[in-house]
Amino acid sequence: MKILLIEDEDRGARQALELFERAAPSSSVQIATSRDDALDAMDGEGFDLIVCDLRIPPSNSSADVDERHGLAVHAAARDSCPGTPIVFLTAFATKRNTRTQLSSGGTKQIYGLKDYPMVQLVEKGDMDEFEDLVSTLAQALKTVESSSELLAGDASDEMFLRAVKTYAHQINMSNAVIHTIAGGLSGAPLGRVELSSPQGGKANIFMKVVAFQDAVNERTNFEEFVPNRLQTGFFAPALSPITAGLRGQAALLSSLADGCVSLFHLLTQNPAVAAEAVKALKEATRPWIHASEPALMSLADLRRRRITDEKLAEALTFSGRALVCNESRTVEMKTSVCHGDLHGENILVTAEGRPILIDFGDLGLNVAPLDPVTLELSIIFHKAGPARSTDWFANAKWESWADLDIFVEGSPFELFIRECRAWSMEQDCANAVFASAYAHAMRQFKYPDVDKGITQAIAQSAYAAMSTSAPL
Ligand SMILES: Nc1ncnc2c1ncn2[C@@H]1O[C@H](COP(=O)(O)OP(=O)(O)OP(=O)(O)O)[C@@H](O)[C@H]1O
Numbered sequence: 001m002k003i004l005l006i007e008d009e010d011r012g013a014r015q016a017l018e019l020f021e022r023a024a025p026s027s028s029v030q031i032a033t034s035r036d037d038a039l040d041a042m043d044g045e046g047f048d049l050i051v052c053d054l055r056i057p058p059s060n061s062s063a064d065v066d067e068r069h070g071l072a073v074h075a076a077a078r079d080s081c082p083g084t085p086i087v088f089l090t091a092f093a094t095k096r097n098t099r100t101q102l103s104s105g106g107t108k109q110i111y112g113l114k115d116y117p118m119v120q121l122v123e124k125g126d127m128d129e130f131e132d133l134v135s136t137l138a139q140a141l142k143t144v145e146s147s148s149e150l151l152a153g154d155a156s157d158e159m160f161l162r163a164v165k166t167y168a169h170q171i172n173m174s175n176a177v178i179h180t181i182a183g184g185l186s187g188a189p190l191g192r193v194e195l196s197s198p199q200g201g202k203a204n205i206f207m208k209v210v211a212f213q214d215a216v217n218e219r220t221n222f223e224e225f226v227p228n229r230l231q232t233g234f235f236a237p238a239l240s241p242i243t244a245g246l247r248g249q250a251a252l253l254s255s256l257a258d259g260c261v262s263l264f265h266l267l268t269q270n271p272a273v274a275a276e277a278v279k280a281l282k283e284a285t286r287p288w289i290h291a292s293e294p295a296l297m298s299l300a301d302l303r304r305r306r307i308t309d310e311k312l313a314e315a316l317t318f319s320g321r322a323l324v325c326n327e328s329r330t331v332e333m334k335t336s337v338c339h340g341d342l343h344g345e346n347i348l349v350t351a352e353g354r355p356i357l358i359d360f361g362d363l364g365l366n367v368a369p370l371d372p373v374t375l376e377l378s379i380i381f382h383k384a385g386p387a388r389s390t391d392w393f394a395n396a397k398w399e400s401w402a403d404l405d406i407f408v409e410g411s412p413f414e415l416f417i418r419e420c421r422a423w424s425m426e427q428d429c430a431n432a433v434f435a436s437a438y439a440h441a442m443r444q445f446k447y448p449d450v451d452k453g454i455t456q457a458i459a460q461s462a463y464a465a466m467s468t469s470a471p472l
Pocket residue numbers: 181182183184185186187188190206208236254255256257258262341345346358359
């Protein structure tokens with residue numbers, strides 16, 4: 001176990017170390033001797049258990065030993081170490097309101113222990129209680145880690161492996177095999193996990209370990225907009241995430257979309273079927289559209305939602321700066337629920353051609369054309385975009401992006417591009433579509449692997465088309 005001990009007195013630290021040696025042998029213990037020391041330690045890495053003396057000084061050079069500083073650690077730990085159990089060592093005289101404040105940590109399932117209180121108070125004199133507590137936790141972690149055989153392949157992330165074992169333990173499986181997936185751009189450890197046991201048969205899931213708050217956001221977005229609006233079969237259902245015991249991270253689990261290929265892959269194999277899948281996705285996501293009053297937005301507002309002024313300034317070419325000067329122009333934009341990151345790797349397609357949405361970290365209300373515009377341009381802008389390796393790409397007329405007939409000439413993905421563009425135009429009026437494309441193209445200045453000339457030409461084309469479109 002990896003423990004953070006926050007204790008300013010040598011004697012107290014020595015006692016705690018002896019206790020850890022008995023209750024959680026071979027743990028690694030980091031010692032912080034003040035509030036600031038503790039905040040630094042928590043900022044840097046994750047722990048399995050935090051033990052904090054409530055009466056500590058604010059800094060290593062201060063003699064102002066006070067419970068206030070322990071309370072500050074409590075507040076910080078909730079933010080920077082979510083899902084990590086904390087034990088506060090309190091004095092007999094600790095006031096009731098301080099105790100109440102500290103015991104508001106709620107309970108979670110951790111290492112198979114159900115309803116485990118995440119913040120606990122132990123009186124400094126009661127070392128037996130403290131030892132019991134540490135030993136229960138250490139034993140539970142050991143049980144989880146030894147309850148299944150793991151074939152990890154090339155998966156090596158410690159918390160990913162622990163999350164797999166935690167899930168195996170949760171569903172009573174004794175074997176787990178991890179098949180890593182050439183992952184997404186986020187770099188999160190992820191994979192397909194095959195679980196089995198002689199009694200329980202087999203189970204398959206997809207698992208991804210991400211920062212705690214990212215997991216909470218993705219899960220919340222999913223709950224708010226996906227299973228209650230879309231038909232089953234068009235999204236990968238999420239399972240309960242693992243939110244404790246992963247050193248400040250959390251594991252997202254979902255049903256495995258097995259036997260599928262990504263839309264990008266399908267485009268290289270059968271572009272016509274891929275275009276049909278886009279059409280099916282447009283139909284499937286209709287429940288995300290709702291009648292809303294269009295809002296007037298400037299191009300600058302729209303673009304800032306996709307890339308900040310600072311980021312853009314770093315990357316913009318000299319000629320690109322002229323574009324930004326035009327950003328005061330306003331457009332009426334409709335709002336819709338959007339996936340928010342609809343590139344071709346976030347759409348899996350079944351052998352029957354049914355699209356399945358995954359990866360809901362950016363899902364939410366947004367400008368209505370965002371998804372189809374992102375999808376269309378992803379074959380060009382995304383690292384795995386299949387257009388990048390075609391002859392068409394080498395000679396494409398980027399400056400005519402808005403003029404569909406000219407732009408798709410000679411493209412192996414003509415059907416796909418036309419389908420996406422038709423979808424965009426159904427989402428909102430032409431001006432709104434071009435404005436969205438402008439903002440999305442400008443966002444690409446963030447990414448060093450995207451050709452700045454292409455980005456600029458598409459942004460320019462979208463802007464010019466907007467200027468000449470019929471007024472609303
Ligand atoms: N439920 C699932 N079933 C099968 N494969 C999946 C599932 N979820 C994700 N995958 C695969 O894992 C890959 C990465 O997953 P995901 O898109 O959630 O990660 P990410 O790192 O957030 O990606 P991004 O680059 O979009 O940010 C997907 O592109 C897909 O190939």
